[in-house]
Amino acid sequence: MNKAFVKEKEDDDEDDQSPEAVVLPAGTRNYMTRDGYNTLRDELTHLMNEERPDVVQIVSWAASNGDRSENGDYLYGKKRLREIDRRIRFLTKRLEMAEVVDPGKQPDRDRVFFGAQVLYCDELGEEFRITIVGVDEAEPLQGKISWISPVARALLKAQEGETVTLRTPSGVKQLEVLEIIYPDE
Known part of the structure; x- marks a missing residue:
């Protein structure tokens, strides 16, 4: 087929999502959180x-060097741009729709809400310390989990000493909330 009749996607402008978004x-x-907002703004x-x-x-x-078809600096530079x-x-889109929440101003510190640091244990007694943050600032390996993650959703609104149910593809698990910490104002 003649190339003139095929619409090729030369530029990925239609897909503004990052692969990890x-x-x-x-x-x-x-x-x-304020830190998460500042990190994105700084980037x-x-x-x-x-x-x-x-x-x-x-x-x-x-481009000023002439032939652009085999110019690596030009081709790589255009791709990087x-x-x-x-x-x-x-x-820009994420920052425009961001709602910054200050967890230090949470009035109900007895329950798990956005920004809380939670220490919990599973059925085997293994303890985990996580902080519930925004989707753009989640880093599970550093203990920062998104507020829309299954673990965070299970823990939200729980109190210290309460046991919550986490439904996973591998089955149902029970998590006990041991400690809830909010950052100081």
């Missing part, structure tokens, strides 16, 4: 003010 459930807000600022201008300068220099622009759009 978590889609928020419909009708929910993008809750974030956006870095991309716009430092990294993008540097790549534009490299692409401009590479598309990646940066996609990430800028993603961060």
Whole structure:
């Protein structure tokens, strides 16, 4: 078939989602801690003010060298610009819909809510310490889990000493809340 009749996706502009981006459930807000918001804002600022201008300068220099079809600096630079622009759009959208929550101002500190650090144990007695954070700041290996994760959803609104049920693909588990800590104001 002639290439003129085939629409090829040259630019990934339609897909502003990062591969690691978590889609928020419909009708929910993008809750974030102040630290998480600042981290995303700092990344956006870095991309716009430092990294993008540097790549534009490299692409401009590479384009001035002539034949662009085999110019690695030019081709890589254009690809990197598309990646940066996609990430800028993603961060801008996420920050626009962000709702910053200060867990230190939580009035009901006896229950698990967004921003709480929770110590719990499973049926085998193994203890876990997690902090419930926004989807964009979750780092499970560092103990930061998203508020929409199954564990966080099971723990939300629980009190110290309470046992909650966690439904997983491998079966039902019981988690006991041992301690709830909120950061100081």
